[in-house]
Amino acid sequence: MKKSLVALAVLAAAGAASAQSSVTLFGVVDATLTIGRGELTDRTQLTDSGYNSSRLGFRGVEDLGGGLSASFWLEAGMNNDNGSGDLTSLNNQPGAANSTGGGGLTFNRRSTVSLSGGFGEVRLGRDYAPTFWNLTVFDPFGTNGVGTTLTTLGTQVGVAGVGAGVVGFNGGPTGVRTSNSLAYFLPANIGGFYGQIQGWLGENPQDTGAATEDDGRGLGARFGYAAGPLNVAVAIQQTEYAATATGGDIRTINVGGQWDFGVAKLMAHFNRDTIDVLGGEVDGNSFLVGALVPVGAGEIRASYSQYRVDAGAEPRSRKVALGYVHNLSKRTALYTTAAYVRNDGGATAAVGGSTTTANENSTGFDFGIRHSF
């Protein structure tokens, strides 16, 4: 999957010695036929990223000596069903101005430069948000495809089940990744403990008197412990936005963990999103329980997840997902997933591109191939 391109420095005309370095070119091309059936509309699509997110990336590490190293990571999401690229966020601001790229390739998935050593790693640029890690690592479906956990509903604009009065309740532009980040990661060898502290800048002009001048600025952290069959982590983050009747600061806190029993890996996570609207706050609570079961060259994946908003009629969406991945090699796999969503309290979550009326159901299926390089 990962591959280091042998790269020899160009020999200077004067015949100087060659310094060796390397760039790794890597990627995933994942195509899936996705079928969605909902009460309102159905849909059949050739989509991408049903198992792993499609991408093209370039990264490398330079040994600086004395235990120090510098590295970079440039990773572009792409939609191989139609050739387009993914949008990125300039400054973590809400709204359309938040999204740039126009459908061309951007390094939206990650674009960072790091300095690492015995002290850990300092990483600058665009990267995953701390709280998103727990949602994707402890989801058997890795937040991809029709089986993706419902606990990420908070990270999506227009979350199902949230009334027009709370449109901002969506995890916001920093729910999955943060631009303009300055992060510190603990070193790898501290007895199984791992962790990161990450801040990000909204970059708005200050002293303008605008209520939105701190929009997009945030702070987060994640700490965990992994040893033997166990892996657990807790994460928290907040991004500032001007308070209105329907939006404001967004906070997320979650905890996740897994235990590998050998015959199966069981995992779960619990997540709470909070938005500070004018005169109060609105919460979203969610959780997932799931399992990965190795079977020969393949793996069975299963999960139950739900998201409930603590407002109004308490709209709630629940999903069960079951899937199978068959590995043709380490790089290539065929997979299929089925997912079923139920809504109540006025929620309208749906899967596979379908839509549904309030309190009704939806079903989705993926049939795909994932090839990585």
Added chain:
Amino acid sequence: MKKSLVALAVLAAAGAASAQSSVTLFGVVDATLTIGRGELTDRTQLTDSGYNSSRLGFRGVEDLGGGLSASFWLEAGMNNDNGSGDLTSLNNQPGAANSTGGGGLTFNRRSTVSLSGGFGEVRLGRDYAPTFWNLTVFDPFGTNGVGTTLTTLGTQVGVAGVGAGVVGFNGGPTGVRTSNSLAYFLPANIGGFYGQIQGWLGENPQDTGAATEDDGRGLGARFGYAAGPLNVAVAIQQTEYAATATGGDIRTINVGGQWDFGVAKLMAHFNRDTIDVLGGEVDGNSFLVGALVPVGAGEIRASYSQYRVDAGAEPRSRKVALGYVHNLSKRTALYTTAAYVRNDGGATAAVGGSTTTANENSTGFDFGIRHSF
């Protein structure tokens, strides 16, 4: 032209053996000074892709054992005269919504993942449309530059000679390539026969009651035979669009062939485009005859092509094109082309960026360099 980057797997810290894989980075940088002279306006440009389409691509093949292999192909068109990328189509829909990319790089030329074996190849993603193959393979100018065949007029929006009443008559968004494709290709070794069946999805929500809900969905096929000096193929495809007074389902059928006499390769193709407008249909008929004549390190290229719309005054455009390519190496060539277009029946086709009034002429010249890697 094609090149395999030696790629060694990163050795695991534990000293595991390295698995070898490879990615091929390839491309074309083709720049041309294009001069167009028309009755209405003239134009002088530094353009690209006068001989071969400029591009940057990444592709690779993985041997899965047992005769099976997985592969991917990501190929971005680019305009090296100004550095911009090409638009792609999300869902084969008509109109501006059909085009995404904003001028940034997209893998518009091809973005596919394949599984191949003795049974043939299953290919998913964005790829050439079946009927376009006959137009480009059996055109001495390969549908590039001022000499490009007029038979592709049907694939262009605003085709010259087609009145305002038939604006949709243009081959449509799927005239050259199709997004969201599921294709099957025959295996290579079946006695000279080759072929493909390809379907593509419009991905619109279903059960909406909208007349356009099947827009962009289509099906096509191409079958051919190549042996010794002979190569012939027939292709057909249809894409669905809601019927209006000026647009609707678009169908194309064509046949092409060539015979290599050694001293010259003669080729021809015949193409028919049909659009189902409300209460009837409009046809476009076109053909090309051409030749490639090797001369030392170079090649003379010549063609006559015409496109006629069977509606109204039967607008017709005719082109003669003559060119010479001088190969400095297998990868690098200098080339020049001259083309002359005549119109009648109200047609206004023009070449080289020039424009012309109805029934008048236009002339275009290319002087370029093509470098591939």
Added chain:
Amino acid sequence: MKKSLVALAVLAAAGAASAQSSVTLFGVVDATLTIGRGELTDRTQLTDSGYNSSRLGFRGVEDLGGGLSASFWLEAGMNNDNGSGDLTSLNNQPGAANSTGGGGLTFNRRSTVSLSGGFGEVRLGRDYAPTFWNLTVFDPFGTNGVGTTLTTLGTQVGVAGVGAGVVGFNGGPTGVRTSNSLAYFLPANIGGFYGQIQGWLGENPQDTGAATEDDGRGLGARFGYAAGPLNVAVAIQQTEYAATATGGDIRTINVGGQWDFGVAKLMAHFNRDTIDVLGGEVDGNSFLVGALVPVGAGEIRASYSQYRVDAGAEPRSRKVALGYVHNLSKRTALYTTAAYVRNDGGATAAVGGSTTTANENSTGFDFGIRHSF
């Protein structure tokens, strides 16, 4: 920094010999915390390109034999703080239509194909403008970061200090790079002399009667001499634009040089921009003096630069900048820069993303890391 990927031709199934070729993948990932303090607004940002411009590129050379070679260069600017790409210019036209890319990656920094030999080099595509070379080569800060020379103010839209009546006075779309260029470069081995002549096309339709039909067409040249500690060059260019009360043809002429004393490299350049408005012309005069002082593994950088518009109250901006670069290796460096700008005559130039009222000051700081590959 530059690296040649070992690239072996795919061996044909028949066991043909392999032809060797190479593509160099190269890039810079530069991230900087930039703090700006102005009289009007302050700003703190994680930006990019504080020391060297962030980029990802592909280039290669093919030996054609007989002293002849073909080469290509595709270089995309990118903003690694947020993953977005840079805009490019289709046709050197003014206004928004001049900028394409939408935030996706484009080869805006350079996209060229060349034919080189004893006669020199013919280069086609998008490339640096001749006069910009003197501003960047003879600036200790290489026209990057808060320390960048003020003499490039003329290359920026909305130049500080230029009244609303002269909005076009900005160096224009061709101030830094030109699209659709045809350039000739002198060969390398002519006794220290170097030089280039470059023309570029606006590509507008001709014979339209529009006053703007020649917009974006231009011509420029640069000639220099480098030997031992000395390097001097003069450059001139003009791009045509329709004359209005506030805009018209833009001309730039400048001269720059440096002397390497060993303990320090001193440099200076003088630049004059002229815009032909209806009924007259407006000039902008600017200069820089600066120094680079090596200290161990690092380098101190210092400069004074100013830009003055010869119109109205003669708005003038002056900057002093001081910085230090610490090289961790040839590829990786830490750096910091401080810059202070003073305005008079109504000028409002500011640094580091801050803004200031007329005739007030501004201060900016960079703290960054530059990693190249």
